[in-house]
Amino acid sequence: EAAVTQSPRNKVAVTGGKVTLSCNQTNNHNNMYWYRQDTGHGLRLIHYSYGAGSTEKGDIPDGYKASRPSQENFSLILELATPSQTSVYFCASGDWGGYFGPGTRLTVL
Amino acid sequence: GQQVQQSPASLVLQEGENAELQCNFSTSLNSMQWFYQRPGGSLVSLFYNPSGTKHSGRLTSTTVIKERRSSLHISSSQTTDSGTYLCALERGNSGTYQRFGTGTKLQVVP
Numbered sequence: 001e002a003a004v005t006q007s008p009r010n011k012v013a014v015t016g017g018k019v020t021l022s023c024n025q026t027n028n029h030n031n032m033y034w035y036r037q038d039t040g041h042g043l044r045l046i047h048y049s050y051g052a053g054s055t056e057k058g059d060i061p062d063g064y065k066a067s068r069p070s071q072e073n074f075s076l077i078l079e080l081a082t083p084s085q086t087s088v089y090f091c092a093s094g095d096w097g098g099y100f101g102p103g104t105r106l107t108v109l
Numbered sequence: 110g111q112q113v114q115q116s117p118a119s120l121v122l123q124e125g126e127n128a129e130l131q132c133n134f135s136t137s138l139n140s141m142q143w144f145y146q147r148p149g150g151s152l153v154s155l156f157y158n159p160s161g162t163k164h165s166g167r168l169t170s171t172t173v174i175k176e177r178r179s180s181l182h183i184s185s186s187q188t189t190d191s192g193t194y195l196c197a198l199e200r201g202n203s204g205t206y207q208r209f210g211t212g213t214k215l216q217v218v219p
Contacts, residue, residue, distance in 0.1 A: 033207075035209075040211065041211070042195065042209045042210060042211040042212060043152075043195065043197070043209040044209070045207055090151065090152065092152075096140070096142060096157055096199055098142065098154035098157060099154070100144075100151045100152040100153070100154075101151060102150070102151045103150075103151055
């Protein structure tokens with residue numbers, strides 16, 4: 001069974017601060033994804049990756065960067081966090097993103 | 110516009126009743142995936158269904174590409190089925206184009 005973990009699980013940040021959300025998967029999947037989930041919008045794709053060293057923009061990449069330093073790890077970086085980035089963030093892995101992490105609840109004050 | 114429309118938005122069932130959840134999409138696609146999400150929880154993939162009908166226990170997924178629709182049938186509902194059901198269409202290679210619906214919130218009462 002593929003395991004996808006995320007850290008931190010909860011985060012409170014200040015406007016203008018830098019936030020890094022981390023994701024780790026242990027099933028050797030090539031593809032990894034970052035989503036955010038907001039009421040009324042459902043899940044929206046921010047960035048994704050086909051493998052170590054690759055990152056691609058999803059539907060809503062503005063204000064976010066991604067980093068895939070290894071097969072197992074995929075990070076989402078908010079260089080200058082804003083209150084509009086308050087959301088629940090999910091990482092997923094798999095050919096079709098079928099394995100989701102538990103989510104990170106981010107609040108930007 | 111919204112490329113993936115789910116209906117109904119919410120549904121309340123008496124335990125033992127059946128439910129039919131719908132997903133309609135406005136663009137061509139490679140496949141459709143159904144997910145289950147517990148309140149405040151993560152998503153669990155139920156079906157990856159490019160076309161036709163698939164079964165898993167009390168769940169059945171049917172995707173008809175040319176009619177641009179997919180459905181999820183839940184038979185003999187149980188209180189543990191409560192949660193949100195999401196569909197996602199996939200287009201392109203390995204999920205490069207994924208669109209999620211806003212979900213159907215299901216509550217099954219005893």
